[in-house]
Amino acid sequence: MKYKKKGVSNISIGDSVLIFDIETDGLNTETSLMKWFGAFSFKDNNYYFYTHDEKDQIQTLIDAHKVVVGYNSRDFDIPIMENNGYNFEYKIRIDLMRVLFDPLTRRSVRENIIKVNGKVLKDLLPNHKLKTLGEVLSLSVQKGDIDYKIFYKDEWDEKETSEILKYLYYDVRLTKELFEYFYKEFLPMKEFMSQSDQRKYNWFRTSTGSYTYKVICHKAGIEEEYAEKSKYKKYEGGFVSKPEIEVCKGKIYCLDFSSAYPHSFLMGNLYAHSCKCCKDDEKWHGNDMFKVNGKYCKKKPGKIEEVIKKLYLLRSEYKKNKDPREYALKVILNTLYGISGANIFKNVYSLTTAADCTLIARTMIKFARKKFEQAGYQLIYTDTDSVFLKDVYDDKGRIMKVRDEIIKEIGLSVPFPQETFSMGIDAEIKAIWFFRDYNDELKKKNYLYITSDDKVKIKGLPIIKSDCSKVSRKVMNQLSNEIIRRSDIKFPENYIKDIVYNILKDDITLVANFYKVKDLSQYKSNCIQAQISKEYGAGEHWLVPNKIKGNVGKSKKYCTVIEAAELDLEDLDLKKVWDTELCIFIDDWKHPLFTRRMERAEEKYQKKREQELQKFFDSDLFDSESVGFDISNEEYLKNEIELEME
DNA sequence: GCCTGGTGCATACC
C-alpha cells in the first residue's frame, strides 16, 4: 500500500535528495523492526509513505536518490533499516541532528554559528529534539503526539492508518523544512570548497574548524592531512589589561584593529616558515618591536598568506554589497588562527606560528596603548585587539592622527605591511563602568557602557549570563530607562531592595538559577552539576537556592521551582542575587568578603593597640614623653591588607 | 571551626 502526496519546496537543488523518517516498534537499534517509512523526494516534490511489507519499493526509492537525509538517522533510522535488510551503500548520508551537534562527543558542530533573531541557536535550544528545533526555527510543527503502541502490530485499520500517516507526514515535513533551512543557511559556504567537498555536502555538515581547514587546503593547494589528536602545549594568547579606572564619563572611544590575527599572519608571513626560496638566516626573525620566535620568509608571501589576503579582500567586497557569503569568509578568517594551534590539522598546525600571531597582536595593542598615552589620552581598558580611551581633547581628528601614526609605525616594523590594516572605532561611549572582585580589584572582561546614542551594552557581567536569576533580569529591565535618562547605573541600596522584594513577594521562585547539565556518567567529581544530574536527570533545570530544601548542594541547597512552593522568603539564599548579579547597580557597594577582611584587620589592629597600650602602661616608660605610635591607623590597615593579599 | 588554595565545570570575551 503506497501513499503519495504532492508537496512543494522553496529551494532548488541539483542533487537528488531524499528526506526520510521511520516508525519502529522500539528504540533498540539491534532488535527493533521498522513498521512505517515516510519520505520526501526533492526530485519530484512528492511525499511517499510505505508500510514494512513494501520493502522493494522502499529500496527502489532510496536507490533513486544520491543523498539521504534524516534526523538522528546515523544512530537510529539507518542502523535499524540496515538490520531490517535495507541497503544504504554509496549514499551521501546527512544526519541533521549531527549537523548541529554530536551526541557522542557532546560537542557543538554548527548550532553555535546559526543565529535566530540575533541570538545563537545553541543558547535557544533546551534539548536537541526535532520538535524543539522546529519550534525555535518557526517551522511547521505538529501539535500532539502519537501513542507508540500503535506500532506494536503489523496491520492497521483505516482510522489508525490515517492517524499514522498524519503523524509521519508532519515528521517528514518538519525534517524537510529543517533541511531547507540549513541548506539556505549554509549555501553561502559552498563555493569555497573543493568540488569533492561540495558534492559530499561538507559545506553543510562539518565543524567550522574542519570547514576552514578544507577550504584553506583547497585554495592554497596544500594536502589535506590529519594527525592523531594529542595533548599539545599551551601558548600565550591575547593581552588583557586591568581596567585603569572604575567609572569614566565623558567622550570615550573603543578603537580596535581590523582583523588583528589575519593581519598578524599577513604582515609577519607567519605560515611561510619552511619555504625553500631562502636560507634560515635570510628569514625574518623579528626585531626590536616584534620579538617573534619563528623564522619567516621575507622574499614573498606564502601560499596560505596569498589565500588569506584574497579572502580578506573578497570579504570586504561582499560586506559592502551585503552578500551572504561575507559570513562564510568571516568564519574562515577567524577560525584559521584557531586551527593553526590544533595539531590534528596537520598542515596548517604550527605552535610557533600561532604563538607568534598572538605575540604580534599583543605587541601591536600594547604599542597602541603606549602611543595613545604619550599623546595625552587616558587609557581605560584593553582586551586583545581593542583599546578604550578617553578623548580628553574632545577632538576625534586628533585621535585619528595618532591612530594613523600607530598604523604607520607598525607597518615599518613588519616584513609585509598591509594597506588593509587599520584601527577602527568600534564604539562611541559616554559612560563606562567596571566592577570590583573580592580583593577590591577591578575585574577584566566585565563592564557596562552607555553609547553616545544611548544604548546600554553589557559585557560578561553575571546579569547577562545564562544562569542569571529572572528576578535580577527583571530588576535590570525596570532600571534601564532610568539608567539611560540619568546616564548613571548606581542606585541607593534600599531602592533596589524595594524592587527586588516587590517582585519576590509575588513569586519567590524567580530567584532560581538556570543549570544545563550532562548525563551523570560524564562527570568525574561530585560537582554541583553531577548532583543535579543525579537528582533531576540530564538537561535543563531552574533550581531555587535556599537554606532548607532539596537534595542538591551541601552548603547551599537547591530545589526545583515546584518544590520551592513551600518555601518562605526567609528560606531563600539570595547571596548570588545580591553579591554577584545586582551589586553592580548599588551605590558604594563593597564585596562582603573584602568588607569582612577589612573588619578582621581592624579588629587585629585594635587588639594590638590594646596590647601595646597595656605594655606601655606596665613599663617604666609610663612617665616618659615617648607616647604614641609611629604609623597611623589607615597606614597600618593598608599594610595588613597587603600582607594578607600576598 | 574557619579560611585558603587547588580543581572541575560552565560560560563569557576576544
Next chain:
DNA sequence: ACTGGTATGCACCAGGC
C-alpha cells in the same frame, strides 16, 4: 573529522591552623 587563549563564578574538597 576535533579551532585557540584569557577570565570570572560556583561549589567541592583537602589541608593548615
